[in-house]
Amino acid sequence: MPYPQAPQNEQEEPLPDIGGSHQRPHALSEYNYPLPRPLFRHRTHKMVQLTETGNFTVEIPVPDDLLSRAAYTEDKEFTHMKYTAVTGDPDEFVKNDYTLRQVEMERETEIFIVVTMYNEDETLFLRTWKSIVKNIAHICSKRKSDVWGPDGWKKIVVCVVSDGREKASSIHPKTLSAIGILGAYQEGVIKTHVDTTGTSAHVFEYTTQKYIDTDYKIKGANMFRKYDLVPIQLLFCLKEKNAKKINSHRWFFNAFGRVLNPNVCVLIDVGTKPSDKSIYKLWKAFHNDSMVGGACGEIYVEKGPFWYKLLNPLVAAQNFEYKMSNILDKPFESCFGFISVLPGAFSAYRYKALRSSNEEAGPLAKYFLGEKMHDTASVGTANMYLAEDRILCFELVTKRKERWILKYIKDAHAETDVPNTLAEFISQRRRWLNGSFFAGVHSITRFYQIFRSGHSGARKFGLLIQTLYNVINLIFNWFSIANFYLIFYFLVGGTLTNPNDPLYKAWPGIAYLFVGFQQLYLFALLLCFLAALGNRPQGTRIVYFMCFFLFGVIMLISLIVSGYAMYRSFPQTPEEWGGSSALIVLFSRPVFRDLLVSISATYGAYFISSFIYLDPWHMFTSFLQYMVLLPSFTNILMVYAFCNLHDISWGTKGDTITPTFVAPVIVKREEDGRVVADVDLPVEKQDINLKYQEFMAALGKDNSKKNKKTKNSKKAKTEKEQEDYFRYFRTRVVLFWMASNLLLVSALTTPSVAQVLNISTSGSNTNNPYLTVIMWSVAILSVMRFIGSIVFLVKK
Structure with missing residues (x-):
């Protein structure tokens, strides 16, 4: 009609x-x-x-x-x-x-x-x-x-x-x-x-x-x-x-969805702006492939007219994160058929795939489990359900006797606004990091559910490879603050305190400069712990600004020293070349070899894949901001997240009227x-x-008017007991996390242990097995993501 x-x-x-x-x-x-x-x-x-x-x-x-x-x-x-x-x-x-x-x-x-x-x-x-x-x-x-x-x-x-x-x-x-x-x-x-x-x-x-x-x-x-x-x-x-967002989804799926029995369900958060053809392109993925159980498109940062919002370094760094996730991570995971998380801001599911079967409860039942167990769940489970969409994706792919896959649709785009202040950004990442960590542990420890699905043997093997990749990433995330400090300690310290280096000979006091920045690093890390325990980011803005600034300066120094270390690794005289070919000489020098491999694999993958995907502009507008803020993302966000494991709220507590x-x-x-x-x-x-x-x-x-909040000072005894339990669990996790990271740092910086492991910081060309393992691991993971993104593009 x-x-x-x-x-x-x-x-x-x-x-x-x-x-x-x-x-x-x-x-x-x-x-x-x-x-x-x-x-x-x-x-x-x-x-x-x-x-x-x-x-x-x-x-x-x-x-x-x-x-x-x-x-x-x-x-x-x-x-x-x-x-x-x-x-x-x-x-x-x-x-x-x-x-x-x-x-x-x-x-x-x-x-x-x-x-x-x-x-x-x-x-x-x-x-x-x-x-x-x-x-x-x-x-x-x-x-x-x-x-x-x-x-x-x-x-x-x-x-x-x-x-x-x-x-x-x-x-x-x-x-x-x-x-x-x-x-x-x-x-x-x-x-x-x-x-x-x-x-x-x-x-x-x-x-x-x-x-x-x-x-x-x-x-x-x-x-x-x-x-x-x-x-x-x-x-x-x-x-x-x-009753929170998950309850809203329960109304959508379990109430209205059961009446309408739709084919495809599209999830959008208010504020997200899909491009004019994106919903159709998501739907088309389901229409063309009957095995697609879920799909997502590219979510990109709102930049504003003339991209003026990128003048805020925090927004620019997030823009780079979002872009590289859509160019490397999502295509890599899509090749295996299992995307760890379909963003709730813009994603779609086949309703049939989410429903329960005759044998057991379906993905939706597991998805909504967290809503009713928040008051009785353990801290780990409660945090896991801060990222309930990750649970939904895992349960969907491993659904018994079925072979649903998750797919990334590159041509479906949606614009979203991101936090532009430190306090808002830290609060948001607290939920993301804690939820993704415990949801990741959940999927790794239940990897055996892959074998109950109806996937082919080849896909099951691929999912096991992806699980191993996730295990390695989880370990790196756990030791991230130790690894970041050790890289700074060995790389910067090994260069600035080397008596044979011309820079040290010209200015011996540069060694004291390294000591000063080392103390600033540790001081900033201590500030992060003090600010995270018992304080909201909104109330400690100045402290966090100081930490971001200090880590940013330290990162700039690390980049400069890394470049200088690579330059010093080049033979400076004909005698040093010794008549050998340039590649043999250069790759015989550990610092040059390891830095070159790690940097080429990581940042080379960023540049090459961005150009192959015909979307390179973030490399010129946001890459530097991301690099400067990278240590803050690692240290500040991880510390705040782990120090607030007891907080499983979404910031809506106590708003009654x-x-x-x-x-x-x-x-x-x-x-x-x-x-x-x-x-x-x-x-x-x-x-x-x-x-x-x-x-x-x-x-x-x-x-509009501001509504007054009323506080209820009376709390039930059970709520107090649960709060004490959550805080005690938080304390134990933080202590174990700090102890394991401190143990790694102490072991590798203790002279006797370093001597046994043949670790030295006395020169820029000396062997350091720790740096070699870290840099080659980063390179291998980056190459895997790059290959996955290329395979995805070729298949598309």
């Missing part, structure tokens, strides 16, 4: 300014709830018949403005918004006979998109919404496809899940206004109780024909045709209480046996239109 014609004289809607804001009076009800202000001008009582199972579902007419510039104006999905007050757990959604409009209209769902959000503002929501709208329009433009076409939007459902309604930092009021403008929310409809049962989620359904641009312009049907846009089936789930009183649904039984509800609902079009105008006015001006 072609898209209907719209009026030709319609233009963009201006944002009205109706002036003023409605303040709730301070009077209290008999239940000590704040009494709400009158929402409507007219009588609003309405008798609503409940479903056969006693569920409260009602359809409310939408404001006239939603239809004034619409292409479709007759069907109920456009003229009415459906609201359902869902009681019970998301796992009971199907059991309690809740349903969704797509099922009622007998539509199949090919793509089910979820946008999860917490308290993000309307700017982040609109940038994500704009990209989703354009992606769906592109999918519907595939007129020669056997799946898509002009009516392809009927096979796509967009689900927006907001984590909490009544917490101080839950859904942003302007974001709620934006969703109201799209038609998927109306004030006065929400019911917090159905009879005596509390509502767990408020589900709004509407097929919207409105489009809000990131510059807050609201566009109607003619603008839809101009941009080739289409209607969108929008499902808005506003959870009553905050007095709940707003909402008149409950009063259930009655009529004489004819019908079960009805006497409720307050918007029934007059004047009231509905007025509230819609308020949504548009609220979106156009800054009227």
Whole structure:
């Protein structure tokens, strides 16, 4: 069915300014709830018949403005918004006979998109919404496809899940206004109780024909045709209480997914902006290969106009990390069919692959296990489920008797914003590092699950090779702070304290310079431990800035000395050449050989692969910033992460606020046996239109207010005991981690041990087995990643 014609004289809607804001009076009800202000001008009582199972579902007419510039104006999905007050757990959604409009209209769902959000503002929501709208329009433009076409939007459902309604930092009021403008929310409809049962989620359904641009312009049907846009089936789930992102995904997968039974589920975090064709390219990977169980695209850093955000060294360093991960790591893992983590910000799964089989619980059951065990789990398990998406990927690939693979789709891109302050960056990486470490241990120790899968013998062998690669990386990460210090100690110290070096002969005091920087290194490391124990990064910004600065200076010195050491390794006179070939002479000198191999393999892989992938710009805009901040990433982030193992929160603890009183649904039984509800609902079009105008006015001006947090000083004894246990476990892990790293440093820097191991720092050309092992190991791992990325590109 072609898209209907719209009026030709319609233009963009201006944002009205109706002036003023409605303040709730301070009077209290008999239940000590704040009494709400009158929402409507007219009588609003309405008798609503409940479903056969006693569920409260009602359809409310939408404001006239939603239809004034619409292409479709007759069907109920456009003229009415459906609201359902869902009681019970998301796992009971199907059991309690809740349903969704797509099922009622007998539509199949090919793509089910979820946008999860917490308290993000309307700017982040609109940038994500704009990209989703354009992606769906592109999918519907595939007129020669056997799946898509002009009516392809009927096979796509967009689900927006907001984590909490009544917490101080839950859904942003302007974001709620934006969703109201799209038609998927109306004030006065929400019911917090159905009879005596509390509502767990408020589900709004509407097929919207409105489009809000990131510059807050609201566009109607003619603008839809101009941009080739289409209607969108929008499902808005506003959870009553905050229960974290994993619970939002449980509503998406276990509640709505079981009803719609989609083919492909796409996960997007609010603020992430997929490019116009990315969702289609993800879907196409599933369509072309029936064994693809999950896929992800490239997530890149938002750089801003003229890439001005890269002027911040922290953003530039993260840009380099993201790029090299997408050029080396993801393609390498994709060759094995097992990507360790599909980023929750932009990834997709085949719903069939995630479900449980007849024999055992499926990947989704393992994925949601962490949500219910946080209060009783061990510290390791609790931290592991900070990276529950890694658990999902591992369980999916090793699913019993099946052979699902995970795939990287290079051409699917999504832009995301990254932390631009030290405090925010450190807090984010704490979750990432702790979650990935314990999730990595989980997958390594359960490598035997590979053999229960239905993969071929060759792929199982490849997965074992990948597991060995992960073991080596895990060991290197554990000893990272010791390795970094020892490289600095041997390389810089061996050059600056060498009595035979011309630089030392010209200025013997340079040895004291090394001692000074060595003490600064240890001082900065000590500061990291002191700041990490019992302090938030937001409260110790100056200390962390000092640490970043000191490690940055030390890294610059290390780079300069490394270059000088390689230069001094060259024969300086004809006698030193001795008539031999240049390669024989150079590779007979350990420092030159090891540095050349390590640097060529690592940074050569960076440069060559970036150019082969036709994406080299980060090498010129972000490489230096990454190199300078590398010791800070290793030392500061690792120390803070391990020193805060006891913290398994996402920073949302304690944000409670007095709940707003909402008149409950009063259930009655009529004489004819019908079960009805006497409720307050918007029934007059004047009231509905007025509230819609308020949504548009609220979106156009800054009227947000800071909510006050209330603290509950009383804690249960069990919570105290659990907190003590978590802290004690943290202490033991940190002590063991510090002891093992200190033991390595002490062993290799003790003269007697160094003599036994033939380790010397007396010259730039002397043998150092430790440096040789480290540098050759780094080179081998880099070469493996490089080969994997090339193989991926050739296969593509």
